[in-house]
Amino acid sequence: MTFDTTRMRIGGLEFANNLALAPMAGISDPPFRDLCARLGAGITPSEMVSADVGLWKSRKSTARLRRWGEHTISIVQIVGYDPDMLAAAARRAQSLGAAAIDINLGCPAKKVCRRLAGSALLRDPGLVAQIFGRIVSAVSVPVTAKIRTGWSPDLRNGVAIAQLAQDRGIAALTVHGRTRACKFAGHAEYETIRQIKQAVAIPVIANGDIDSAQKARAVLEYTGADGVMIGRAARGRPWIFTAMQNYLADNAAPQTDLPLSCVRDIILEHLDSLYSFYGETTGVRVSRKHLAWYALHQEGGRVFRDRVMTVETAREQLALTREFFDQPAREAEAVRERSWGERSGETDNEKTIHQAKKTKENGGNGPCHERQGPAAQHTH
Ligand SMILES: Cc1cc2nc3c(=O)[nH]c(=O)nc-3n(C[C@H](O)[C@H](O)[C@H](O)COP(=O)(O)O)c2cc1C
DSSP states (O other), rough: OOOOOOOOTHHHHESSOEEEEETTTTTSSSHHHHHHHHOOOOOOOOOOEEEEEEGTSSSHHHHHOOOOSSSSSOOEEESSSSOOOOOHHHHHHHHTOOOOEEEEEEEOHHHHTTTOOOGGGGGOOOHHHHHHHHHHOOOOOOEEEOOOOSBTTTTTOHHHHHHHHHTOOOOEEEEHHHHHHHOOOOOOOOOHHHHHHHHHHHHHEEEEEEEESHHHHHHHHHHHHEEEOOOOGTTTTHHHHHHHHHHHHOOOOOOOOOOOOHHHHOOOOOHHHHHHHHHHHHHHHHHHHHHHHHTSSSSHHHHHHHHHTTSHHHHHHHHHHHHHHGGGGGHHHHHHHHHHHTTTTTOHHHHHHHHHHHHHTTTSGGGTTTTOOOOOOOOO
C-alpha cells in the first residue's frame, strides 16, 4: 500500500505533505523547523507561546514567533486557559502573519496544568468548547488543536473532545496517544486515535512514539489517520522526514543511516542557521544540545559531546564538528573535496560553510536532500 504524501489540506491551507514535526519547546525553534521542512516535514507548528500576549516581548517568545526561512507555513501554537485571552492571542498571532493557529491541549507540564491549561483542559469539556468557539470566531485563519487521548486512563474522553472540536469549527486535530496522567511513560496507544478518526470528518494527525518510516506506515494503517507527527525521533535525525516520505510514497526500501558526509553537511547547515538566527553566543549555546543528539549514535560520540560542550565560539564548535563527523569518511571526502574544483584559496572550514550555503541557495538539492516535499503553498 502506498500513501499519498504529496499534499495535505487543513482549512484553506495546502501543506507540502502529511508529515508533521511536533512542537517541542526548546527544540523545534525556527531554525530546526526550517531544517526539517527542507528535509521533508510538510507541517511545522511553532513551540507553544503563552496566551498572555504581554509576555510576547520576552526574548524567548520573540524567538518562538519569529519567521525564519521560506519553507514553512507559519502555524503558531498557543497555550492558555482563558477563552478571551486565547482569542486575543490568536488575533495577535494572525496579525503577525500566522497562517494557522494551533491550540495546545496536550501539554502535561505542571507549570501549565496548575493553571488549567494544556492537557488539564481535557477535564473540562465545557471550557474547551468555549475556548474553541471563541478562537475560531476571532480569526479568519484555520484553527487546529493538539490533544491527548484524555485526562487519565479512567477519563479517556478524546473522542468526545474531538467531536466537540469539529462542532466548534476546529479544522484539524493532532492526537498524542497518551493521557495527561501518562505524561511520557509507557507506550503510546493508537486505539483511541483510531476511534477519533472514525468519529470525525476533519483531518486527524497521529502522534506518539513514531520513530521510523515503518512505524509511521503502521500507525497510518492502523488508525486511518491523515498524517503523522514526529517529535523526539527527529532530534538529531531531522532526515527522518526524507526517509518517511520516500518510504510512504514509493514503498522504497526504508533508508538506513545517511552517509556521514551528508550528516555532516546537514549539521553544518543547521549550525550556520542557528548562529544567524540567535547570534554567535546564544547560537553556540543552543547548538550544543543538537550536537549531542547528532552524536548520540555515532561511535565516539560521548567524547565528542564532552569536548564540544566546553567551547564558546562558533569557530571552535564548527572545527570540532567537522573533525568529528569527517573522521570515518575522510577518504571519501578527500575525493569529493578534490572534485569540487579549485576552491584553493579557502580553508576547509570555509569550504564547508560555502558548501552549506550553496546547498541552502539551491533549495537544499544536494545529495543529502533528495526528495524533499515541494515548497508548501498558501491557498488561504
Ligand atoms: C522537550 C519537549 C517539548 C515539548 N513541547 C511541546 C509544545 O510546546 N507543545 C506541544 O503541543 N507539545 C509539546 N511536546 C509534546 C510533543 O509535541 C509530542 O506530542 C510528544 O513528544 C510525543 O511525540 P513523540 O513521541 O514523537 O516525541 C513537547 C515534547 C518534548 C519532548
